[in-house]
Each structure stands twice: as structure tokens, then as C-alpha cells.
Amino acid sequence: KQEVTQIPAALSVPEGENLVLNCSFTDSAIYNLQWFRQDPGKGLTSLLLIQSSQREQTSGRLNASLDKSSGRSTLYIAASQPGDSATYLCAVRRNFGNEKLTFGTGTRLTIIP
Amino acid sequence: GAGVSQSPSNKVTEKGKDVELRCDPISGHTALYWYRQSLGQGLEFLIYFQGNSAPDKSGLPSDRFSAERTGGSVSTLTIQRTQQEDSAVYLCASSFRGTSGYNEQFFGPGTRLTVL
Numbered sequence: 414k415q416e417v418t419q420i421p422a423a424l425s426v427p428e429g430e431n432l433v434l435n436c437s438f439t440d441s442a443i444y445n446l447q448w449f450r451q452d453p454g455k456g457l458t459s460l461l462l463i464q465s466s467q468r469e470q471t472s473g474r475l476n477a478s479l480d481k482s483s484g485r486s487t488l489y490i491a492a493s494q495p496g497d498s499a500t501y502l503c504a505v506r507r508n509f510g511n512e513k514l515t516f517g518t519g520t521r522l523t524i525i526p
Numbered sequence: 527g528a529g530v531s532q533s534p535s536n537k538v539t540e541k542g543k544d545v546e547l548r549c550d551p552i553s554g555h556t557a558l559y560w561y562r563q564s565l566g567q568g569l570e571f572l573i574y575f576q577g578n579s580a581p582d583k584s585g586l587p588s589d590r591f592s593a594e595r596t597g598g599s600v601s602t603l604t605i606q607r608t609q610q611e612d613s614a615v616y617l618c619a620s621s622f623r624g625t626s627g628y629n630e631q632f633f634g635p636g637t638r639l640t641v642l
Contacts, residue, residue, distance in 0.1 A: 445629065447630065447631065449633070455635060455636075456530075456532075456617055456633040456634050456635040456636045457617065457619075457633040458633075459630055459631070459632060459633070462629060462630045502569065504569075512557060512559070512574045512576075512581075512582065512621075513559070513571040513574055513582060513584075513585070514559075514561075514571065514631060515571070516561075516568060516569040516570075517568075518568050519568070
């Protein structure tokens, strides 16, 4: 059974700092990995999707990397802003034909102005 | 539509009552998913639709839970004889099937269900 872990559970950093969020998964046979953010009381906003054949994806100040063999992904946020405060979730999809996502427990990020 | 929509946004019901939750996927998205987010369990998969059929219902927690999709669009999740442990946020997502299968899932705002 796939298990997805995100450490730390909560993180506070001063505005302007670069930071890294971690995601690890126990079964490396994944099809893709998706990073989401969730604001309090809201749904999930998709940030980045990395296919299993890719090493990284970038969108603006966000960069996600994937090391499938070691079961790890990181989300790098450059020059953090107060608006980045949210809970960040990673989710893995097992393989082609198995469409469900298995989610991590999330990292609650607070950017201190 | 512009995004996935869900209704109602909040639902408070009494234990033992039936509830229906609705999801409108992004226009043209053929896959639709239901997930549940609760404090103790995190975010869990419930069921997935491809068109109007459900190839994977493995996440439905009991036979009190059912879902249907009609016209390849709107989906309804029904919970019968609600229990307090059903209290959670129910999230719907949809995706488009490309040449390499379904990819990015886009989520709605969720329905917060409270069972008293």
C-alpha cells in the first residue's frame, strides 16, 4: 500500500527566504506526482505535475523535483511572500490505468512578514 | 464552466438522514473523482468515474455511500443514514484524458458536511 509522508507538518519562515518542502512515498512505481496548495476552508489548487519520466518542473517561483528511485519529491519556493502561506500537499498516482491520487498529510506553511 | 463547482458549500444534517452532494466538472473533462478530507484521515480517494461508469469504487467506506454520474457531466454523491463519522469535507475533481491517459486533476471548493 502506498504511503505518502510530508515533513515537516508545519513550517514558519520570514518573508523573502527560499524554502524547501519535502514529500516521500514508499512505492516508487508511480505514474506522476502532483503538488497542490490549500488555503483555509478552500479546495485544492494544482501547482505542478511531474510525470515519472521527468526530473523537475518549474512554474514561476516554484520548482518541483522528483527522484522516483529514492521515493522523494521536493517543492522549492523562491523569495517567499506572505501570500504563499497555505497548506501544501503532494499526491502520487500509481500507474497508467489507476487514476486515484494518494495524498500526503501536508505541510502548513506560514510566511512571516 | 471555468472550474469545478460543488453544491452545497455547507450541509448540516441530523444523524440518520440522507444527503446528496453535487459536483459539476470542468466542461469537456471526462474523468471525475470524489475524495474526502477529514481531520483524522487526511485526504482519501472515494470513487472515480470515466464517463458515466465507475471503474474504481474502492474508496467508498460503506454501502451507505453511492455515487452516480449522468450525461458524462454532473455527479451526485449520496450518503444514506448519515453517521457522525461521515462529517468531513467532500472534494470533487475532474481531469481531461490526453494521449497518455488522464493527467492533472483540478479540484472544486468542496462541500463541508456536518452530521449532528
